Amino acid sequence: MIRTKPAAALAFSAILGLTGCSAEADTAATDTVTVTNCGVEVSFAQPLERLFVNDGGMIAIALAAGAREQMTAVSSLARDADVLRLVYGEQVDSLNEVAPAQPSLENIVGARPQVLYAGYNYGMGEARGITPEVLAQHGIDVYQLSEACRPVAGERVRGTMDPWVALDTDLRNIGIITGNAETGAQAADDIAARLESLRAAPQPEQKPTVFVFDSGSDTIFSSGAFGGPQGIIDAAGARNATEDVQDTWTAVSWERISIADPDLIAFVDYPGQSVEEKIAALRSNPASRNLKAVRENRFINFPYAMWVSSPLNIDAAETLRSVLERHDLAPASGTVPRLDVAALGLAGNDWLG
Numbered sequence: 001m002i003r004t005k006p007a008a009a010l011a012f013s014a015i016l017g018l019t020g021c022s023a024e025a026d027t028a029a030t031d032t033v034t035v036t037n038c039g040v041e042v043s044f045a046q047p048l049e050r051l052f053v054n055d056g057g058m059i060a061i062a063l064a065a066g067a068r069e070q071m072t073a074v075s076s077l078a079r080d081a082d083v084l085r086l087v088y089g090e091q092v093d094s095l096n097e098v099a100p101a102q103p104s105l106e107n108i109v110g111a112r113p114q115v116l117y118a119g120y121n122y123g124m125g126e127a128r129g130i131t132p133e134v135l136a137q138h139g140i141d142v143y144q145l146s147e148a149c150r151p152v153a154g155e156r157v158r159g160t161m162d163p164w165v166a167l168d169t170d171l172r173n174i175g176i177i178t179g180n181a182e183t184g185a186q187a188a189d190d191i192a193a194r195l196e197s198l199r200a201a202p203q204p205e206q207k208p209t210v211f212v213f214d215s216g217s218d219t220i221f222s223s224g225a226f227g228g229p230q231g232i233i234d235a236a237g238a239r240n241a242t243e244d245v246q247d248t249w250t251a252v253s254w255e256r257i258s259i260a261d262p263d264l265i266a267f268v269d270y271p272g273q274s275v276e277e278k279i280a281a282l283r284s285n286p287a288s289r290n291l292k293a294v295r296e297n298r299f300i301n302f303p304y305a306m307w308v309s310s311p312l313n314i315d316a317a318e319t320l321r322s323v324l325e326r327h328d329l330a331p332a333s334g335t336v337p338r339l340d341v342a343a344l345g346l347a348g349n350d351w352l353g
Contacts, residue, residue, distance in 0.1 A: 035173040038149035044115060044141055044177045051178060052113035054103055054123035056080030056305035057228075057312075058145055059095070061167070062117060063088045064311040065175040066183030073111035075099035075123065079271055080305035082344055087312065105130055109138050117174065119145030121249070122308075143177065146170050147228060147309035148248055163231030164195060167309050191314045194338075198235045198317055201333035208263035208329040210320070211241040211256075211293075212307070215273045216281045219251040228309045228316075229266070236320040237330045238264070254287040263329055265293045266320070267301040267348055275301050275348040298327060301348035302341065315339035323351050 032043040050072040053062045059074050063084070068091050077084075077097045085092045099107045102123055108116055108130065116123075116135055122145055124130045132142040132150075144150060146166035161169070168188045175184015212229045214221040223229040224245030233240040241260035242252055257265075265282070267275050279299065282288045293299070300323055306316040318337040324330040342352040 033176055035176055036169075037173060038144050038146065042141075042143070044143075046179070048114055048178050050111075050113045050115075052103075052108055052111050052116045052118075052140075054116070054118040055145075055308065056084060056303075057308035057310035058117050058119070058122070058170075060084055060087070060305055060310040060312055061170050062174055062178075063091055064184075064187040065171050065178065066180030066187075067174055067178040070178045071095060072113055073098045073107075075103040075107060076101055080303055083303040083305055083312065083339075083341075086339060086343065087315075102128070103130075104128075105134065108135070108140065113140055115141045115143055115177070117143045117145070119148035120150050122148055143173065145309060147226065160226060163226065163228050163309065163313070164191075164235075167228075167231075167311070167313060168192065170309070171311065187311060191311060194314045194318065195235055198237075198321060198333075198335065201237065201321070201335060202331040203237050204324075204330045207237065207239040208324060208327075209241050209260055210236075210238045210264045210266055211260055211262035212266050212268065213257075213278060213282070214249070214268040214270060214307075216254075216278060216285070219253060220257060221249065222252050222256075223249050223307070228307050228313050232307070232313050232317045232320060233266075235314075235317040236324060238320070238324060254285055257291070258287040261291055262293050264298045264300065264324070264327065267299060268307050269301050269303045269346050275299075275346070279348065297350065299348045300351065301346045303344065303346070306341075312339070315341070319352070326351050 031046055033046055034041050034043040048070055051067060051070040052073045053059050053071055055076045059077060062071055074095050074097050077095060078100050081092055098111055118124045135142055146161055146169050147163060171184045171188040175181045210233045212222045222242050224242050224247040227248040230240050230243060241262050267278055282294050288294055302316050306312040315338060318335055319341050321333060321335045322337055325332055342349060
């Protein structure tokens with residue numbers, strides 16, 4: 001996800017009460033597997049030995065799905081290395097990062113992958129000259145991030161899937177296409193069980209409102225109904241202030257945060273604007289400076305890879321639930337976050353100590 005910003009298995013569907021893309025291997029052939037990606041059946045040659053993965057969230061998905069040996073190159077890793085290292089250990093240190101930020105076409109082609117795992121505004125885009133059609137000319141197949149499926153021609157909106165279904169789908173699919181179907185399914189099942197536990201927890205009588213603040217300038221970059229934050233906030237027992245926005249990551253007006261008057265403001269730890277600068281912007285803007293969350297320092301700050309579609313979304317949901325409880329915004333649930341976000345030492349997390 002960059003600031004130009006703009007079906008799952010039966011067990012998981014039973015938990016969510018939703019349907020999504022299927023992730024079933026094509027058993028009719030021994031040299032390909034077929035999965036459903038963004039509503040289209042796509043076949044991948046086997047064995048898949050060279051996978052290029054862009055962005056911290058997708059790197060986490062690939063690692064969780066057991067695809068480390070197939071990950072021949074990655075990009076946009078550096079900003080998330082610390083949090084990924086907490087979860088995946090030494091696997092992160094040996095990754096071959098060929099570009100510190102968004103990869104160029106030359107970066108991708110030069111790594112000679114069989115498949116690129118990326119998404120629209122997550123490494124791909126017409127303006128950047130990186131699309132499935134362009135990559136096909138270089139003999140490279142594409143698996144698209146389900147959270148950000150390619151926009152319909154003439155429309156700006158990316159993705160239309162429930163965020164948890166999108167994540168479940170990608171874990172299972174990446175496992176299948178890299179020959180690690182069991183590992184991918186185990187990772188998806190673990191998240192489904194943790195999600196079910198959160199949803200079974202006592203719920204607040206009135207859901208607290210959380211506003212996701214990625215960055216602020218003339219507008220605020222936030223996330224709507226189809227982004228990872230929607231699933232995270234909902235699972236934690238709260239309401240996403242921008243849940244009516246039919247998009248993933250997108251810009252909204254400062255008026256939106258004023259009208260929402262959120263109980264908690266959640267930051268995305270992301271290069272370009274520090275947490276201190278974000279808080280300063282909130283304290284100086286007339287639309288936000290008198291909000292109760294700003295006055296009472298009700299902030300949290302999670303790494304980028306915990307907000308975009310990734311296995312770390314469940315860690316974010318568990319941590320957010322515990323923070324809401326500390327603020328007396330949700331009843332005690334006994335939720336114990338598996339990931340110690342406080343160990344990262346990120347600013348803006350006074351309520352994690």
